[in-house]
Amino acid sequence: MSVSDPTAPPHRSGKGAQLREHLISLIESGLQPHDRMPAERELAEAFGVTRLTARRVLDRLRQEGRVYRSRGAGTFVSEPRIAKTVELTSFSDDMRARGLRPGSLHMTVRLMAAGAEVGAALQLSPRDKVVQIYRVRTADDAPMCIEHSYLPDALVPGLADAPLEGSLYEALASRYGLDVEKAEQSIHATVLDTGAAVALGVPEFSPAFQVRRIGFDARGRRVEYAQSIYRADRYSYDMVIYRRTEG
Amino acid sequence: MSVSDPTAPPHRSGKGAQLREHLISLIESGLQPHDRMPAERELAEAFGVTRLTARRVLDRLRQEGRVYRSRGAGTFVSEPRIAKTVELTSFSDDMRARGLRPGSLHMTVRLMAAGAEVGAALQLSPRDKVVQIYRVRTADDAPMCIEHSYLPDALVPGLADAPLEGSLYEALASRYGLDVEKAEQSIHATVLDTGAAVALGVPEFSPAFQVRRIGFDARGRRVEYAQSIYRADRYSYDMVIYRRTEG
């Protein structure tokens, strides 16, 4: 069948992925918002797949907010997305999605004991070793947020010795085979204390987001605890959310 | 086949829904976190459904964060959720999920011209009529947020005359058949001005969330524009997010 490419991740090949690419280009260049998409049976015949395959692709596009579906009527192009779907992204990807160039300042990496707060978040003993990464993250070279990340040293041996560049998540994947698949995140509104205000280059007591995040891999292991402070004047949290489909 | 019940909404009946109920009770009472769930083929045979049906149910449980899946290994129970999945909820449901009793103070309802900001958000002419609903929302009788909601008068005729109690979304569904299925939401960190601080009963310049939301129905019509200010000392935004499954 010559369908498989052992180096490709799941989803990348397969008929569904090809149909998906076609539909996305259709949405982005051929159709207007609220235009009707081809019906499931139509797509199935035109692309030589079964209706189920066409359906899965359309369902995913709906989940992403690109189309909406109405039983008995059809599938329709959504209005252009002004906000991103809620998903887990690295700071780098997040900034690029906003049209900004990500960077880092003042990075320090060190090995330390987890202590109470980090230990509780990562479910380690307070005496267990963690790698702490401190960075001032920049967007178009201006400070955007202060980030403290903590990773269990047992999962990332030697990380403290090899300086990392760019995305931490990419480094975790390539060096340790660790993929952060899920995160629990809590966002608070706060104001900046003196130290944070200086680091971000804004006045003291400016409004800010405080984000605490625990990252999990596919097996449910706690891989990362991150605490970030974002400048509110440059950052807003935009999302598309859906009502639960059922009780 | 006697499967259908004309009064039941989609999903409520059907073999998938029954299997789902069984699996949820399994997760909540029979299994521990990281225990393996029955395999797809096993469930299919035990419940007299095809593997595809069992698979859809498990996939949905994964999407909700209740299980995680690993190719070649199996499907496993997730750790208890300490944060809610991101989904569109009414203020009332949100508060109840946090174990608080929702209420309202100082509600006023009036008919007004949309004007520039509301008109742009709802894609109406600035001279079109909208219903404005102002409420101070309470949790356990203490102020939690200030909310201004705007709805196109053409979609909710007479809403301004009949006082509403409880959830706005429930009233929209029961009186007008309007279901808000999707929302675009933008959250900013800010500090309270004098008027908002007085209404919420906290000091001036206290940190706060400002939330702007546009609600859409299943056909993509703009049904609601809401602007809310939440006290940061009582409110945090908690969520579970997932990494995109593919490029």
Next chain:
DNA sequence: CAGTGGTCTAGACCACGAG
């Protein structure tokens, strides 16, 4: 009424994980 999406059946082959 015809056409649409929602659900389901009964199989199949593949890639991956663990023993």
Next chain:
DNA sequence: TCGTGGTCTAGACCACTGT
């Protein structure tokens, strides 16, 4: 090697929408 999830085929009946 064997069981798992991931993908796919070729049909079917139902509920709902719009004409």
